[in-house]
Amino acid sequence: MSKKSKMFLSGVVEGFYGRPWTMSQRKELFRREQKWGLNTYLYAPKDDYKHRMYWRDLYSPEEAEQLMTLISAAKERGVELVYALSPGLDITFSNPRELAALKRKLGQVSGFGCRSFALLFDDIESEMCPADKEAFGSFAEAQVSVTNQVFLHLKEPRVFLFCPTDYCAAFCTPSVPQSAYLNTVGERLDAGIDILWTGPKVVSQDISVASIEEVSAVLRRPPVIWDNIHANDYDPQRLFLGPFKNRPTELIPKLRGVLTNPNCEYEPNFVAIHTLATWCSYAQKDVSMEGDDQGSDYNPHEALRLALTDWLVEFGRADQPDGARGGPSKPQVCDEEPMQTDGYVPGPKDNPLYTAEPLTLDDLTLLSELFYLPYEHGATAVLMLQELHWLRRHGPGPRDPPEQGKEWRQRAERFDGLCESVVQMFNRLSNAPNRLILYDLYNYICDIKSGVTMAKAYVKTLGGQTPHPALALTDDPEPWGFRGGLSGEFQRMLPSHGNRDLFRGVPDTRVYFIRPFTPTDQPEVLKIFKEMQTETQQKVELVGDRLVEGQVSPSLSCSLVLEDAAGVCGYVFALSDAKTAMTKAQYPETMLQDFPSVMAIQIHSRVPDHSTAKQLIQQTLSSLRVSGSKGVFSEFRSNDRRMFDFLKTLDVFQVLKVDGLPTNLVIMGTKL
Template identity: 35%
Template sequence: MEKMEDDSPGTENVTPETSEQVFLSGVIEGFYNRPWTTEQRLDLLDKLAKYKMNSYLYAPKDDLKHRSEWRQLYSQEECSQLKQLITACRERNIIFFYGISPGLDMVYSDPDEYKLLLSKTKQIQELGCDSFAILWDDIEPELSKQDAKHFDSFGHAHCQISNNLYDDLTPQEFLFCPVEYCARRADPSLQESEYLLTIGKQLNTNIRVFWTGTHVVSPTISLQHIQSLTKVIKRKPIIWDNLHANDYDLQRVYLGPYIGRERSIPPKEYLSGCMTNPNCEYSLNLPALVTLADWVNNPSWDKTGMSSHKLAVREMLAETRVPGPGAAHYLNTRKTCDEDDLTEADMDLIFQIFWLPHSYGPKVKKLLEAFKFCKDHAEVMIGWKKIKPGDQPDVVDAWIDGATYVNNFSKKLFQVMDKLTHITNREMLYDLSGYLNNTRTILSGCNSYLKWIGISECKKAFRGAPTLAGLPGGLAGELARLYPIQSEEKMPLNNMVTPLDQSLLILPVIRRSQQQLDLIKKAFPENKDLEECTEAANHPNCELFILKQKSGQKFQIVGCVFSLRTSSSSISNGDNIDAKKNEKVGLVEKLENILSCKSMQKYKVFITIFLSTKESEYLSTEMLNELLETLAEPEEPILVATKQSNSFQHRILQLCGYEVLNSKENAIVSKTFPNSQFFTRSAKEAN
């Protein structure tokens, strides 16, 4: 078969834009899941008009005749529903786009295949539709052997089919979604992609090109990134924004504000449009609509998104008080009354729980930080009720504050969920309840665990699981717990994860190894106390250990332990030390001067510990006891120095049987080390 003739405008000579393009803003129904109903779509069109947006793209992935059965014409009933939407759009000055996605199995070089595509779109055009979108996303980016005989490249095939369809339909607007629709999928890169460069050279410039940003779901989309794309595709792109899409993770829904997109200049100056592909659950998409409209239309848009967020909260709250589309399907047997009404604060809490893919609302961020702190520092609560009032360490106070925040948040969520059952909009209730119940169940389990630690003091075995059947999630939950990456901090992953990852090694520093000492200084820059310890490390009475944790295929230094054993020849000189004179000598001499004092001679070993900011991950009572056993005999009194501000180390030392140095002895050491807190284990306590 001969190559298909390619007379379409844009293949050899790109046709210039003939008029100023309208900036498109609105909604794409383009997710993988149950398509919206006609009632919901009509309601959506009212909202688009209300919020001054002008576009709706019909492209539900699970409408068979949109994608997998794209050759099949619509039935009379289906045509009637589509025509209703097309008419409703026209009445509201909204552009109705019909999207078709033939790329799963289209034979590009077969004229009969193109005729079927044209016939299908002509059927929609006869219903009154004058704008179309051809979508080549989420397909295998390779030509078949048959097509490779007729097209130079995949991009060439897509451009020719799209240009031909544009010419034959002569639409008002025409959209094109490339197979490489984000920088992450551009091969080998955005600037060097043959596919995207072909679009720039061959695709009619009156056809707008969709783009999702750096990723399928982009945390941010910068002006510089869009400018780089524009140079390649020779036109301003239209953003297909998946910021609020949840079809890839149905344990999540997104109610946060539209943020992370460039607004230092008006969007129309660098884009041809921006449309959101939002949550599958129709009733939960007001936040996406309201905040996108604010970004598009508000010259004073707040880049933090909080002003948009407040607008969305108010709009969503009002929506709870109306039946919503499809209300006839639900029976509301509960009468709302004033005390049952949700407030803006209640709706704000719901929004903050379900914020955005890459971030959480401020209140939820605080909740996560509070629970992580309490989980990581749980040991400090051992025996805390026995501590005298006023003597309670700061870290215990911080733990109680964190646990209280978690408890109050949990109680508030229970109250909000009870109020939610009273709302008039039952569809919204049912769409939200599954997500909220899942969150409430896990949060309740976390709260119970903290109560078991703080109130029950772990006296009885903890048997409470988050769900009635144990851990949540079934197979998905089990796989999630087995998944090797358990934190965003680990991304991107450069090496395989092994069972030994997160293991901690305690290794001696080789004497006179300048390389190791330099690595320690690099791990703890500008730490003068540690610098003194490293300078003293080669002294025969000193030992220096490093703590290393596995990270990928490498171990990183996360801590150091320095120890000094006093020489047997130490001579008592009373308890008087010349502090100024002591400042001028090295660390070893300073310590030997102190430990030779009459009151201090009983201490045979001096130890100080330096840990990174994540010290709760490395220090525990078990680890400290094991460490100290390697540095001193059980009967030897030990002197341990810590920073005055390090409440966590203080508490762990206390739990290991160490006490704060008495006032007389502290007066001796504080002259030389004014910023340190000293703990001791006497010979009696050691036994």
């Protein structure tokens, strides 16, 4: 076991892929760490060229000055800055010049005043080059040999960390106790060097006492946890604002430390670091070895509430200058009315001046629950998903009993209210005085607002209402109305897609049948027909109405119905020669020459599936084409907007310009 002092390392790893944090953000981090009782910062941004890709290159005078300033700032706040180097991409372990390059680079940083170091061999290929295969018996031997020599060259720093290539249990073959790699590291790595470990997986849902005892026995020392529970560099659409949890405080005496590798954007890490600090505070307490996380004094829900309460104060601060905050700045009062230019006062009939509503703790709680943790949604997010799942499965139908329709409407209203709370939270966040936090959050909150707005529109469609045309679910949506991209296309083709969603199985979807119309269907067809007439309240004589009401028989194979579990939910009737159904010359001869056939269409509002409706129509068009028709038209009352917009999205019919039509009539048609 390690011979050095047992100071528990607690703090932050800047170890993600992507744009590194700025110097001012790091200084602000040190201020927060000091305030919250954390003591360590591991400098390891993957995309800092001279940390990883060009690890041999020394720092320029300008870069050296920045690093010295950063090291000094950490010392002023009582934070141990651990400088890490990642040479594993291309190092030749057996080449003395490579070892000299490592010593030279870390020696330079030591000259800046840094006293703590790390060598990281994560996320690299494990195949050795021919020269290393000749010199070492294994990859682990090569890494340990170089690390031990660097450690001695630096005069055995009090803090020196080593990240193995197999840094989690999932990487160990065949298991942690039987891993030849880990056993070599445990046996041969100098006892003064601590080892980083992410737990059972790269992003571990839980880290148990038993798992740490197992790896500690192999490593022959307690590990330092590099915790990726809040990391989001692997998915640019995700952000994690939930509390540090599922790590029992009974772990603390069995660890050398815990460092969180959090979200890429600096400002949203307030919760991750704050709740970790609350958890780490138990390092100074006698923690019972009995019980689990839920039975310990650490309560993740309470830790989250405390973090969000403090974060709310930060949202109320005006933008900070580019540099470390020397101390708490004067907060801007959140509910203060914004200054209006030139003292403008609206008249009695003018729009009132806009006043931003203040952000609340409830808003931040909702935000956290929408962006919770990698394996877990927050309570409100779970509720919204459950409600939408239920509303999808129990959409109202004509045969449903009244009490079931009432329950559906009540739950739809509840879901609508939840969606509206997300929109209101977005609006208040957008008006927060601290724009630095907002700009780091904006892409995420804009995305979730878009998602719930689309879900809200979908539920309205299920309930027979017509959403805004821009929000209608169609086969040709606007690019902002869906989550696309090549990555999404690939994932939808793979069997593992959605395996971390709330509903692991694919939610039940409605099954539709297209079949020929029979006389027994007439009552249900007429019910849909009369509902449409009641909805439009327009008395316009249509040729197609005579087909629906049975006054005129449709052409052969040109009468179809759409059916779901609740019964008939759509119909199409067509006549190859529309003139035979006319009692008078209703339409110009020039139109009838190009569009001689007529089609009557109606799809019930409970059918959101555009592809099924399109198939129904195209099947009828095929029958008309076989009969020799050159084109078909369909009539609609002008205020039947739902059906009119529905058909426009199918891209089958186009609006026809016909002279002399009544203003309350729209004709659509297509050539065959």
